[in-house]
Amino acid sequence: MTEDKACSPPPLSLPGLFIRFLRFGCLAFGGPVAQIAMIRQALVEEEHWLSSQRFNRLLAVMQILPGPEAHELCVHMGMMARGRLGGFLAGLGFMLPGFVLMLLCAFAYVRFVAGVGAFDGALLGVQLAVLGVIARAVQRIAVHILVDRMLILLAAISATATLAGLPFWGPLLATGLVYACVRSLPLAGVLVIGLCVGGWLILPHGGMPLPAEAVRATAAGAVALFLTGLKGGLLTFGGAYTAIPYVRHDTVGRGWISDGAFLDGVALAGTLPAPLVIFGTFVGYVAGGWAGAIAVTAGIFLPAFAFSMIFFERLEAVVENALLHRFLDGVGAAVVGTIVATLLQLGASTFARTEDWAFAILLVGASLFAAWRLKGKWVTPAIVASGAAIGWAVWR
Template sequence: MMHAHSPHPSAISLPQLFAKFLRFGLLAFGGPVAQIAMIRQALVEEEGWIPGSRFNRLLAVMQVLPGPEAHELCVHMGMVARGRIGGVLAGLGFMLPGFLLMLLCAWAYAAFIAGNAQLAGVLLGVQAAVLAIILRAVHRIGSHILVDRTLVGLAILGLLGTLAGIPFWILLAAAGAAHAFLRRPVAILGSVLLVAVAAWIGIQARGAPDAVVAHAAAPAGVLALFVAGLKGGLLTFGGAYTAIPYVREDTVGRGWLADGAFLDGVALAGLLPAPLVIFATFAGYLAGGLAGALAITAGMFLPAFAFSLLFFERLEALVDNPTLQRVLDGVAAMVVGIIAATFLELGPSTLERAPRLLPVVAIFVVAALVSWRLKGRWLPLALVGFGGAAGWLALS
């Protein structure tokens, strides 16, 4: 039922629109499910901006497109109200509180926390808990995406290919093309495997290790951080955790920050009122200061703005295209494998920093068991708090 004090979208002013979505951003705790429920309650059920059936169709579209669904829905609803300028203002309002809070967290982390020996145990405990959260996310995302044996096979190839050092863009392109244009599972998996092996051989022949070492020695640049964010924003399928491998590759992989700091950023992102991809702001700040944080955040959120702003009238028809749907399904399956590989790389990196292995493993196991058994918007906060407290008691 529409409230008298809430203006219909056709009557809302641009300042009112920005303030409304800024309020949503301030209350955006609990991850995408809670964020989407809040938007639906306010704009569909209370104020009647669009019918519930249309909102459901929009949500289905946003879930197969890359980018944080809640943010994309805000952009789209802003356009429903006041056109493209309304979409921009709605998207900025929703992301601004989380962005500013993450900037503050990144500054405090760099100034007071990083390198503090007294907090090393706390941070290791938090990182172990975050690894458990990531593992649970791999399972949860995979259960929705890997619905047949072909997609499971693509995920396994993504896992093995990533561990072998094959660039993710080759894996994603091969998976999307093969799944779109081939029909037999053997042909799909065989084609992806042949492309991946050929690419791996070509990379080895060009002497990739030397190139990587030279790349890592380069300082963090604003353009490079923008591209790192753009990769994450364009390739975030099935949830914000899918952005982790790409941002990690272009920050940790270049020697701009350590795996431990990267995991700390993911932990903080889960506690703030923001889409989880806001962890990119943290990584960008540690790698390149304020300019780096602005650049990587702009890249990460640009696709979420662009898809709605550019394809507003054709969005539902575009995603209903069966060939595009098969491309997205193949890419999403490969992404599941890439995230799993990233988890397997982060785990040993965390254990290497531990003065004693048993407490870290115990924290991870307990957090993993709890994340499998329980649900709720409070769960990430509770797991991170448990990891920090357990790490302080066992490792400090």
């Protein structure tokens, strides 16, 4: 406690605070681990905004709440310095560079790349390479979430339910409640299977249709895209990759964007200085233009702002709530299963666009191996660039 009191943010004007976090946003390459390390180095170790112990407690809270952890930390730090307006400006500054860059990328993609035959091979190579990157991300997430046999079972049931077309909230709610309240593995399995089968029988359902190959099949409204982003933002547990299935379900599944264009957006997001959920900006632009890009971005980042700004004084107490932890652990298992199912659906759609399955499998395997073995901020951009070069050489 004494150390916490000895640390405090320096006096900053609101414009100065915004510029401080805008600088962080311009340097936010390399994913959440690199982003959090950058924030810790600058604000904890060098400027002593707060103690290392309190930073660790805050990080633990952010990791169990939905939303990009690095962005939520920036909002929280901004509130420490200048209240809720400071938190808003800090979060806005951190996300703004990635948002602007992704908007420019989406504009160039729709205007100059999509539908141009000369780029088809390169784009297919990128999409196959990204499948390997996502597979590696699933493994990383699963290692931290699926820590016992019950959670593994719940993830498998969630994947099966997703492939069967059960509404997304069914597995999330069922697995969260079961893991929070039931310790018996056989009984948990029976309960979740019963809930999933019952929901599948009662509610409208149907497997995810494979989309048309057009980049944009039908126009999407700004309100619908905002709600799509909001769903993704609220269900981002354990890393931004967990938003992928929910945003895909509401956009690819409605014919607003093709699976290929969706994967291209994920690939671009991995190369920009921004949280990976910035792929929502790309999806929104392709589906609904400038208004769609703003709508999805607003929805997907709203929870990251709201949890810190509304519950600022109470966030650290969340760490002590064991029952909530177990519920969120169960939800996390369902999310892992949903990502696995989505990866299979994306793979089926991507492989359907090539007859050379052997080489496509080799490219996915090579990108997975590279993502698994190599470390550094440059790995994902290098995998994406390599996939584009190989795809252009093989399928031009």
